[in-house]
Amino acid sequence: MSLDHYITLGRSGLRVSPFCLGAMTFGEDLGWGSSVEESERIIDRYVELGGNFIDTANFYTKSHSEKILGDHIGRHPARRDRMVLATKFSGNLYPGDPNAGGSSRKAIIAACEGSLRRLQTDYIDLYWLHNWDLHTPIDETMAALHDLVRAGKVRYIGVSDTPAWKIAQANVMAHFRGWSEFVGLQIEYSLLERTVEQELVPMALELGLGITPWSPLKSGVLSGKYTRSNAVEQKADRVFVQWALNDKAYAVVDELTSIAQSLGSSPARVALAWVQGQPGVTSTIIGARRLTQLEDNVKALELVLSAEQRAKLSELTQPVFGFPQSMQPMFASIHNGGTRVNGVQAPASNFVMEPGDKPY
Numbered sequence: 001m002s003l004d005h006y007i008t009l010g011r012s013g014l015r016v017s018p019f020c021l022g023a024m025t026f027g028e029d030l031g032w033g034s035s036v037e038e039s040e041r042i043i044d045r046y047v048e049l050g051g052n053f054i055d056t057a058n059f060y061t062k063s064h065s066e067k068i069l070g071d072h073i074g075r076h077p078a079r080r081d082r083m084v085l086a087t088k089f090s091g092n093l094y095p096g097d098p099n100a101g102g103s104s105r106k107a108i109i110a111a112c113e114g115s116l117r118r119l120q121t122d123y124i125d126l127y128w129l130h131n132w133d134l135h136t137p138i139d140e141t142m143a144a145l146h147d148l149v150r151a152g153k154v155r156y157i158g159v160s161d162t163p164a165w166k167i168a169q170a171n172v173m174a175h176f177r178g179w180s181e182f183v184g185l186q187i188e189y190s191l192l193e194r195t196v197e198q199e200l201v202p203m204a205l206e207l208g209l210g211i212t213p214w215s216p217l218k219s220g221v222l223s224g225k226y227t228r229s230n231a232v233e234q235k236a237d238r239v240f241v242q243w244a245l246n247d248k249a250y251a252v253v254d255e256l257t258s259i260a261q262s263l264g265s266s267p268a269r270v271a272l273a274w275v276q277g278q279p280g281v282t283s284t285i286i287g288a289r290r291l292t293q294l295e296d297n298v299k300a301l302e303l304v305l306s307a308e309q310r311a312k313l314s315e316l317t318q319p320v321f322g323f324p325q326s327m328q329p330m331f332a333s334i335h336n337g338g339t340r341v342n343g344v345q346a347p348a349s350n351f352v353m354e355p356g357d358k359p360y
Contacts, residue, residue: 001301004050007282011208012183014126014156016053016084018276018301020212021046021294022287023054026068027061034289040072041291049298053084055186055212055285057130058115059091066118074120083125087115088160090130103133105144112148127154128186131161138170146179158184158212164199171207182209186285189213189278191222191252191271192244194319201280210282216275217268221249224257224267252316259309265299272300274313 006015025032026039034042043054054073056065066087073079089111092101099106115124127148129141148154159167159182167182174181185204187196190213204211217223221244228250256267263270276284288294305313320326330349332341338348353359 009282010183010210016283017051020053020055020283020285022285023056023065024060025287025289027064029061029064039068042288042294055086057088058111059093070118070120086126088128088130103136103141108144125155128158128160142170142174142179149180156183158182160186164203185209186212188215190216190218191317192218198321198325205280211280212283213275214285216284222271269300273303273305
């Protein structure tokens with residue numbers, strides 16, 4: 001597989017690359033990130049390799065990320081029309097103004113106009129609700145987004161960082177009212193963040209939302225940079241990742257390193273290949289502050305993990321689900337009466353009738 005092996009996003013006809021270029025690090029306005037020049041080199045190389053899907057947000061690097069994309073792509077129609085530009089709303093750029101963020105009609109329309117101006121384009125391909133605004137009724141949000149689609153300012157809509165029940169409510173409501181529905185789901189997903197498999201992933205599979213994982217390397221923890229052996233010398237770099245560095249993480253990195261060595265690859269590529277191969281995943285978001293990072297990560301698309309390798313990684317990181325999924329292992333006994341259904345078989349429960357028993 002390569003960047004030009006496109007995949008349709010969820011239940012839509014939008015073709016996107018299997019790796020999406022995340023632009024959160026474009027701009028040095030927060031004291032870290034990529035310079036404008038390096039950002040442009042990263043964009044150019046991604047496009048050269050066949051990539052067509054770039055993701056940003058209205059408040060990434062204080063909105064400079066969108067401006068960099070607009071200067072380099074948006075103002076050039078020949079480039080713009082070949083790309084799938086995605087951005088997000090919800091973030092508030094203006095302290096003291098309660099209506100400058102969130103998901104109200106006022107906030108959404110203002111955020112969209114600002115993003116269009118900075119991106120220097122007259123339409124956004126994929127407009128994400130960045131995170132759930134519990135103060136705004138979801139019907140107000142969905143109606144406003146549908147109006148933007150009808151006006152031609154937005155082509156598709158997606159949702160990020162929102163509970164599964166709220167997303168399901170939004171899409172079912174939109175479906176029956178004839179409004180635009182979410183086609184994509186952006187969630188944190190990695191070998192070290194699998195709690196999304198309890199509700200969000202099954203919901204996406206059921207409703208046809210294409211999953212686009214963010215932080216697939218858990219802020220670099222799974223890159224191979226941090227190991228048990230170099231924990232001391234890496235201490236200075238651990239300020240942003242130390243909360244995730246523990247025995248479990250090191251065990252996963254050890255296994256990633258072992259698999260990578262057997263494949264002549266890198267731990268980061270193996271971790272990315274695992275995420276991209278998970279059910280429901282359409283396009284994994286990869287961030288790069290340097291061109292070399294992009295070059296390395298994209299090679300993960302060439303990896304084919306064996307069933308044994310995938311199983312070993314999955315076993316190391318198997319999440320523990322709460323209720324009601326915690327009860328699910330016993331459901332086959334309750335439902336199937338000791339028969340095999342879709343390959344699943346379990347002994348009948350103790351509540352079944354014995355020969356000679358009469359139903360009440």
